[in-house]
Amino acid sequence: MSFTQCTKKIALIDCNSFYVSCERLFNPKIRKKPVVVLSNNDGCIISRSNEAKALGIKMGEPYFKEKNIIVKNDVQVFSSNYSLYGDISRRVMRTLKRFNSDIEIYSIDEAFLDLSNFPDKEVENVGKEIRNIVLKWTGIPTSIGIAKTKTLSKVANHIAKKKQSGVVSLIGIKDIDPILEKVEINDVWGVGKQLTKFYHQNGIYNAKQLKNKSNTWIKKSSNVLSSRTAMELRGVSCINLETTSSKRKSCVVSRSFGKRIENFQELKEAVASYALNASEKIRSESLIAKSITILVRTSPFQSRYGFYSNSKTIDFPIATNNSIEIVKAAVSGLESIFKNGYRYQKAGVMLSHLSNSNNGKNLFSSKKDEKINNLMKSIDNTNYRYGRSTLSLASAGIQKKWNMKKEYSSKIDTADFYSLPTIKVN
DNA sequence: TCTGGGGTCCTAGGACCC
């Protein structure tokens, strides 16, 4: 054990109201206006501009509940457009990588960046430079928090969001207790609803109080994750930067339907089509799945129709990423859990126990497997070139009456030349 | 009428073994 622990400096870069900012990029008219972006099916509000927040519109709230405020204040509404957000996200991340390749892309709008190589006195200015460059090159405004651990950089980021400069560094501050005291316990990274309740019962209301609680008590009455959080608040790094993107362990495709489904045939089409998407996804990452879970449920908010939720897991004899096999399993799983007389609201497919495909060869591979692999590859290539589901399986349906509702889409796709907005030059 | 989607990790408890 060494005592010469070298101090880390970790920056958390978070894009401000990311989805809203993406929509604003191509629509200058909404720059100063209140804007919200809706989840799939135009269900909930998942991104809000500051102006929308100021109106009291809540995060995660169903759209229909906020409709009055929205109409009254001329709030601009958008259906979510993930191909646009994904594309802008990649541009932001690429820009960040210029400062250091030791980066962990944490989510579509967040990344941890290792700034340990910069002297203490400089990190705040480096943060400001990162912020400026990202804004200049991508048009996306960010908030940046810098500290010794990931959890503390989250705290710093939380404070940075409310500051004009958008950058806060806790590096070099001897006593951060007065700062932590102002951070409510439920705003600490890793503390959710349940833990907040538990901490409140034990007299812990802010980050400072958790930091000063004994580790043994935390571990005993909660778990290792909680004690890790407390350690990180003390400036001891326990959660490493995951700079190499490890392969995922599961892959979910699930959706709510644009309208309720009651008959088996339509549900089957939906499930088959999700299974198809999921197999395409894992093939693109050279993964194979050992098992598949099929999930269906009715709406939990409409009890008068009766609630039903069920799932079925099926193991493949040999791990696979073959669409035909996966769709077949998905349909047979659905048959075993489908019950007549319910209004289904959502279905999904999860592929799990994923592992490397080794180019589709294993101990038992045969000529026939090779043929199937080639077939899958050419399906993927065709769909990549000519658009999703150019080639599909008949069971996935053609009409797709159950497809999502998307009333307010900006229809901008920066990855598709023909849907790019046009600029008039006089 | 209308309430998202996609991940990870940990733990308790059951099955099984000697």
Added chain:
DNA sequence: TCTGGGGTCCTAGGACCC
């Protein structure tokens, strides 16, 4: 009356994140 005592491995479900 009293019904062992460890281990390991796996899974379902919970809690958390964005």
